Amino acid sequence: YPQATMTLLLLLSVLGLAAGGKLLVVPVDGSHWLSMREVLDGLRQKGHEIVVVAPEASLHIKPTKNFVMKTYPVPFTQEEVDEHFRAFSQDVFKEGSLLERFMRRLQRLKKSAAMFLSSCTQLLYNKELVRYLEESKFDAVFTDPILPCGQILAEHLSVPSVFFLQQIPCGLEFEGTQCPNPPSYVPRLFTAYTDRMNFFQRVKNLIFDLLNYFLCDLIFEPYSKLASEFLRRDVMVLHLLRQASIWLMKLDFVLHYPRPLMPNMILVSGVNCAYKNLTQ
Template sequence: MAAAQTSIRAFFGLLIALFCVGSAQGGKLLVIPADGSHWTGMKPLVEELGRRGNQVVVVIPEASLSMGPSEHTTTLTYPVPFTKEKMKDTVGQNLDKFMSMDISTSVAKLQHYWKSLAMLSNYTVMTCEIMLYNKELMRTLQDYDFDALLTDGFSPAGMITGAYLDIPSIYMHGFYPCPLEIVSTRCPSPVSYLPRRFTHYSNRMNLWERTVNLLRSWLEPAACSRFYHHADKVASDFLQRETSIVELASNAALWLLDYGFTFEFPMPLMPNMIMVGGMKAGKSNPLPQVCLLFLVHFD
């Protein structure tokens, strides 16, 4: 109960600091995003916070698939030992391998899930150590004296930086193989009607599917350990104490769950969790006049 109250107080404090439009001085927000679609979903939120008068600083590598300067923000970059073209080739090869794996049986799906954890683990730390051990960058971030951090659950660099700077952390988390938001917060996740990720089950499971679903739920802590295996070592070395990404994530002030409302099953949420699905959709264009006439005709 005390932990929940602390999370709620932290949540309202962040809202006041970052979203209050009429304040004389906005908050200072550090943003450490992950590449690809992760950034696509976070970017509208980041730009809106900057537009509302907050000082938003985004930290990205010099070479990335999709990240770059954004409106109403300050962008800091750090050098990396690879190019955008090299990243595209590596991602393309691994994606081809990932898509060609067999998922025709329950056993094959489990093998596919376990192999994908190891494959994606390498991406989580691709730029992590390079950023953290950039002394000039970390000194610059300390000088800013940020009020809060916004990062992606796929990016251990953001989580570790939040712990290093000792500032409240907001995690935008998607539908990843490691259910970090469930494991780290011990959020209720009833296996009787909530299918585990990548099982492709519905909420109406037969006895065999429920059994597999139960076994998959027991594997989730091990899955997070496998997914963040390299990141756990980086976090412990950098923070100079024995820790893990799951432990760091358990201290999150706020979770923004980037779930698609249309595709998810109802699930319990902790007090510091908010669903924000649809961030990648953007604003829709008005319907053409001919479509409006068609709808009126058949109403």
């Protein structure tokens, strides 16, 4: 998908028109990082200066020649990270009823949330690293909002943010962009429904939407507390998400069901796919 890659690079290249911009990257580990890394490689070729902040123990986030990497200590080991992601990937392929799959993934998400929250806390309260970020005068923050740590930093540094994501587990990308999200034809995560549902499926889809609010509180409420303490004012995660300038969505209606979009939601599906020229 070279067209999607070029579109994304063009959008992000406005960070510096006459000269390369200075970009702070706050990534999320795992597969989220793999697609983001491809974008960073392209931005570096365009002349942008990139600084990535990451925990010392991570699955995929490793230094390369295309960016400066700043690490910070975390209270878990590399072995614990590897085991967590291995178990998480195995859970994805386990079968069961809708409720069984939801509860199993809920338990796994709770463990993930605790690990990522700990990592975010260590980053925000690392005085030496935060001082370096303050003095670096970044033009923007590039982050994955599935975890709002990057946006908390963007608020602290008073710089615009660009989000790079596929979706947020409980659908906060809809509320964050004030985008319509009718349960009558937008299937909820884990339901395996399509955009064509009968009456009972729509009712079930609506009920599942209520469960998503519980999931949101479980995952994101601790970040509201953390952000409020760090920024020294009352902050909700939803407020943080609404500050983003651009939402780069790794979606495509060829592969995903139709859904409403807002003007600052830009589809860049394919940017994370390897491609090569095919013979005739």
